[in-house]
Amino acid sequence: MNYLAWRDITANLMRFFLAAIGVGFLLTGSMGMLGLYRGVLHDALLTIEGIGADLWIVQGGRVGPFAEASAVSASLDRRVEGVVGVTSVRRFVQNNQQVEIDGQKRRVAVTGLDFPKDQGTWLGLTEGRLLQAGRGEAIADQSLGLALGREIRLGRDVYRVVGVTSGQVDMSGDGQLFVTIPDALDIADSRKPESVLLDRAQGLGTNADRPSRIAAVIVTTLPGMAEEVARVIGAWGDVAVLSREDQRSVLVDGRLWRLRLQILFFTILLLTVTGVVIAMTIYTSTIAKLHEIAMLKLIGARDRFILAMIFEQAVLIGLFAYGLALVLSMILFPFFPRNVVMLPEDLALVFGGLLVACVLGSWIGIARAMRVRAREVLA
Amino acid sequence: MTRQMGTSVLSLRNVGVRYRGGDGAMVDALSDVTLDLVAGEMVGIFGPSGCGKTTLLMAAGLLESPTSGTVQLAGIPTETVANEAALRDFRRKHIGFVFQKPNLIPVLTAAENVALALVIDGVPPAEAERRAITLLAALETAHRAGNRPATLSGGEQQRVAVARALANQPVLVLADEPTAALDSRRGRQVMEVLRSIARERLAAVAVVTHDPRSIDLFDRILDMNDGRIVGERRPNPPA
Known part of the structure; x- marks a missing residue:
């Protein structure tokens, strides 16, 4: 010095x-x-990295579901299951909603888990347990302020928090609430009775007749088979196939x-x-x-x-x-x-x-x- | 250089310093000055303001390059010193400066101010401070070694400045109005210190001054006017 x-x-x-x-x-x-x-x-990248998918099957011509809107056929998972080399198939849906928690309006990313294939084992719970029932249960991120055992009304139904996780937020920083796919679809489709009546009057039918809200199907493959599976599914034409790297690239080099x-x-x-x-x-x-x-x-x-x-x-x-x-x-x-x-x-x-x-x-x-x-x- | 009483320390031969004035005209700040200083003597340089005393000191201290003539210090012609860095090294080893203002570094203690000159010369700080205290003791200021300049009297500050000038055992000490800011008693003390430096350390001491109160302490007095040495007196020849 x-x-x-x-x-x-x-x-x-x-x-x-x-x-x-x-x-x-x-x-x-x-x-x-x-x-x-x-x-x-x-x-x-949290969901992309954590969910453990080798391939993301999304709407044809799109790079969803994170960078663009994507909707695939509700039965796409069953078609994909038949492809040689595929070891597991799960549906994926995520919707952001504004809900009132303890008198405060908060944004929540409602993410569907394809129960019972996916009970949320990849979420790293800090408290409670994984989903054990097909309906009415939720795993909440700590940031939402929902304690274990707490009940919350979303749409027409009440969901009970059975597990708490931490650091599980979406790209916007909204805390995620994990429910089963049917629950996630119900929450996304919940409408006022007047809206249902109007749709019926116009002959638009029930939810079942409405376009699918499944955003993507996520696939794991046998080792070394990912490219072949992607080639086969990509040839169907109605869907697009993205690898985990593709999803990363779409977000990092595209959206962000x-x-x-x-x-x-x-x-x-x-x-x-x-x-x-x-x-x-x-x-x-x-x-x-x-x-x-x-x-x-x-x-x-x-x-x-x-x-x-x-x-x-x-x-x-x-x-x-x-x-x-x-x-x-x-x-x-x-x-x-x-x-x-x-x-x-x-x-x-x-x-x-x-x-x-x-x-x-x-x-x-x-x-x-x-x-x-x-x-x-x-x- | 071997120190012996009467050995030539500084030799100026026909030195001139010329510069361009504010109106564009050339001004001779120093003209044809020839001067020899020898080890053990203290020389006073007197003259009215603007007569060239400080310019002479700057030329002798290698702070001003002469436009004509030669300067030789410690037997070495200064024009052979290659560049500014080498000149600075040369100055550090051979010349000590004392000014009207002590110019002490305010954030350093008295001992540290003196030690700084040694540290710059490559002496480790602890050794430098030890030597600094010895020097301050010789100037009867050791008891103030740990004090910062702001807490020292004018006379004490000037003694510390003198100690700093002596730290590297220079052969030449140049002092510019060292007593101007001091009362007569303290001014006399400082001049006595400078004289003892000349005698005991066998340095050549040149003092630019207006102050006639300590005239008896000088071995020689040079009178300057218009950039020239116009006279020399010997009130107190070296013993």
């Missing part, structure tokens, strides 16, 4: 801490932006690319502001020390001694700010309404950006210091 840098900091602790705290909050913002992006990505770009720009903006704050702090502190720098040159200090004095202060501000930002992130982010995921590589990225900001920020002060001449002591 430069002899003078540390003493300058300890003699001006308030200035140092104020600068570091300001930079620390900016870094918290940068970490938050990246964490938010990772959180959105995590939430978007604007968000990614926007978050990237905001992060760059925040790091730029961080650099400006560091530069301003270092520059003003250098300006205040010009006479001393001239004196240092007069008594023979080499440029690298002066450079180290300025640069080390900038880096110390940066390091302190980074530590503060880490602590703030750990304290604050759990209270954010959306999932904020901090990955080591993102933290490393912010650290790298910070170092660049420190170098550029201190460079302005260093450039000014280098222009000082020893004889200015006599001025």
Whole structure:
């Protein structure tokens, strides 16, 4: 550590801490932006990764059900079951609804589990049990605020929470409520009696005659058979087949690319502001020390001694700010309404950006210091 | 360089410093100055404001390159010193400066201010501070070693500045109005310190001053006017 840098900091602790705290909050913002992006990505991919499907069979010509609306025939699962290489078939349906819980309106993503084939074993319950009945039971994400044993009315029926899970949200951050497929369809199709009467009067019939609300059929295959199964099913024409990778790509490179770009720009903006704050702090502190720098040159200090004095202060501000930002992130982010995921590589990225900001920020002060001449002591 | 009383320390030969003034006309700040300083002597440079005293000090201190003539310090012609960095190293090893204002670093204690000159020269900080305290003791300021400049009196600050100037055992000490901000008693004390440096450490000491109160302490007095040395007196020849 430069002899003078540390003493300058300890003699001006308030200035140092104020600068570091300001930079620390900016870094918290940068970490938050990246964490938010990772959180959105995590939430978007949660179902795709967790549900354990090799293939998604969706409406023909679509890339649903997450990026586009998709509806497939209600009997598609039975057709798919007959394809060689298929080991399991489940139907998938998900609808977002606004419901009132404890007097507050909340958005809920109602997701259908193809009970009894799928009881929700992949959900990672924190409390309670999996679905054991074909009707009237639900597994709720913690974020919905529905405790175990709680009953909730959705559509015309009441559902009892038998299990609680955590971190199960959809792409929008809405907590998921898992019910059986028939229950999910009922909830989606629930209408007022007047609406039913009007439909009957127009000869539109009952729910059974209405278009299917099954969004997709998800398939697992024998090892190495996924491509062949996809080729066979894809040839049917009325459906499209997406692999798990396809679904990831549709979301990450399609639906979320604007968000990614926007978050990237905001992060760059925040790091730029961080650099400006560091530069301003270092520059003003250098300006205040010009006479001393001239004196240092007069008594023979080499440029690298002066450079180290300025640069080390900038880096110390940066390091302190980074530590503060880490602590703030750990304290604050759990209270954010959306999932904020901090990955080591993102933290490393912010650290790298910070170092660049420190170098550029201190460079302005260093450039000014280098222009000082020893004889200015006599001025 | 071997230190012996009377050895040549600084030699200026026909040195001139010329620069362009605000109105575009060339100004001779120093003209044809020839001067020799030897180890163990303290020389006073007197003259009215603007006569070139400080420019002479800057040329002698390698802070101003002469436009004509040669400067030789410690037997080495300064024009052979390659660049600014080398010049700075050369200055650090051979010259100590004392100014009207002590120019101490406010965030450092008295000992640290003195030690700084040694640390810059590559001495480890702990050793540098030990040596700094020894120097301060020699200047009767060791009891203030842990104090920052703001808590020291003007005289104490100037003593610390003198200690800093001596840290690297320079052969030449240049002082520009070192007593101007001090009362007569403290001013006299500082001048006595400078004289003892010349005598005991066998350095050449040049003091630019307006102050006639300590005239008896100088070995030689150079009178300057219009950028030239116009006279030399010897109130107190070296013993």
